[in-house]
Amino acid sequence: MCVKEKEFNQEEFENFILENKVIGFFEKPILLKSGRLSPYYINWRNVTEDVFLTDKLSDYVISFVKEKGISPDCFYGVPEGATKLAIITQYKYAKLSPRYGPGSYVLCMGRKQPKDHGEPKDKYFLGAPRGKVIVLEDVLTTGSSIFSAIESLKKIKVEILGVLVLTNRMEKTNEGENPVKMITSQGISFFQMTDSLRLFKKAFERFQPKPETIEKIKEYLKKYGIKKKFFILI
Numbered sequence: 115m116c117v118k119e120k121e122f123n124q125e126e127f128e129n130f131i132l133e134n135k136v137i138g139f140f141e142k143p144i145l146l147k148s149g150r151l152s153p154y155y156i157n158w159r160n161v162t163e164d165v166f167l168t169d170k171l172s173d174y175v176i177s178f179v180k181e182k183g184i185s186p187d188c189f190y191g192v193p194e195g196a197t198k199l200a201i202i203t204q205y206k207y208a209k210l211s212p213r214y215g216p217g218s219y220v221l222c223m224g225r226k227q228p229k230d231h232g233e234p235k236d237k238y239f240l241g242a243p244r245g246k247v248i249v250l251e252d253v254l255t256t257g258s259s260i261f262s263a264i265e266s267l268k269k270i271k272v273e274i275l276g277v278l279v280l281t282n283r284m285e286k287t288n289e290g291e292n293p294v295k296m297i298t299s300q301g302i303s304f305f306q307m308t309d310s311l312r313l314f315k316k317a318f319e320r321f322q323p324k325p326e327t328i329e330k331i332k333e334y335l336k337k338y339g340i341k342k343k344f345f346i347l348i
Contacts, residue, residue, distance in 0.1 A: 122177040128308055130174070132320050134160050134167060136281070137313050139323040143330065148256045148288070150338060153330035156281050156310060158252040162198055171280075172203040176210070178307055179248070179278070186275050187245025192263045193224040200250045220244050224266060234269040243267065246275040254279040254306070256286075257293030264302070276303035283310045285338045292340050311341075 131137060136158055143151040161167040179186065189207065191200025201221060208219035222243040235242035247267060251260050260277055267274055277297050287293055297304050318328065 120173060120177050122174065122181040124308070127174050128313060128316060130170070131281070131308065131313060132316055136160060137310070137317045139321060139327050139331070141324060141327055146255065148258075153327055153334055154310070156253050156283060158280060162252070168199060168202055171199060172206055174307070175199070175203050175250070175278070176207055178305075182305060184248065184275060184305070185246070186248040188220055188222055188243040188247045189250050190222055190224065190243045190247050190263070190267065192249060192251040192259045193226040195252050195259065196250045197223055199252070203250070224263065228266070238266040238269060242270055243272050246273045248275050249277045251277065251279045252281070254282045254293060256288060257296065260293070260297065264300070274302050276305055278305045278307070280307050281309060281313075282306040284340050286340050
């Protein structure tokens with residue numbers, strides 16, 4: 115089926131996550147980039163290191179954006195986690211456009227570490243975004259990488275249409291703030307394709323983590339989760 119004919123299917127997308135083991139559990143908690151010890155992970159690397167799966171994932175992103183009525187000019191991947199996905203999504207999205215042609219769409223990429231010289235468009239980017247930009251990220255935990263990306267984009271004065279994450283872990287920052295509210299307080303829309311709480315029940319049924327692992331997840335969510343009350347996980 116052609117991408118432009120495909121509608122976003124939430125259940126199909128979440129099954130795609132489970133089938134490719136994007137979410138999983140640990141008996142011994144692992145250290146996250148945020149510095150937290152987590153008994154579960156959400157890691158899109160199994161997908162984004164595979165050409166076929168990344169191609170399919172980009173279809174999901176495009177269909178989600180179309181369903182939401184969003185019309186970006188550019189998908190900008192947060193360095194480095196979402197860079198590959200954003201480039202492929204941008205390429206396919208541009209080719210679907212009736213205005214596709216020379217100069218119609220930019221293929222942008224951010225630098226993980228900015229150069230110490232040059233104009234902002236060269237200092238922070240390898241191909242600077244332009245027009246209406248969607249900031250694309252794979253996982254939202256505390257949002258530090260997203261905030262850095264937003265600041266880089268503000269330096270070149272593009273319109274940030276919104277932040278789109280594949281999965282929201284639904285956690286607070288280290289200062290106890292809700293990162294989604296921190297994004298929207300800047301006048302930037304926030305979109306998520308799914309979140310960890312939606313995925314838990316299906317993931318428990320499929321992977322059968324030990325009861326003590328589930329208890330560790332509950333304790334983790336009580337400490338870092340943005341909601342005071344969580345649904346029954348099993």
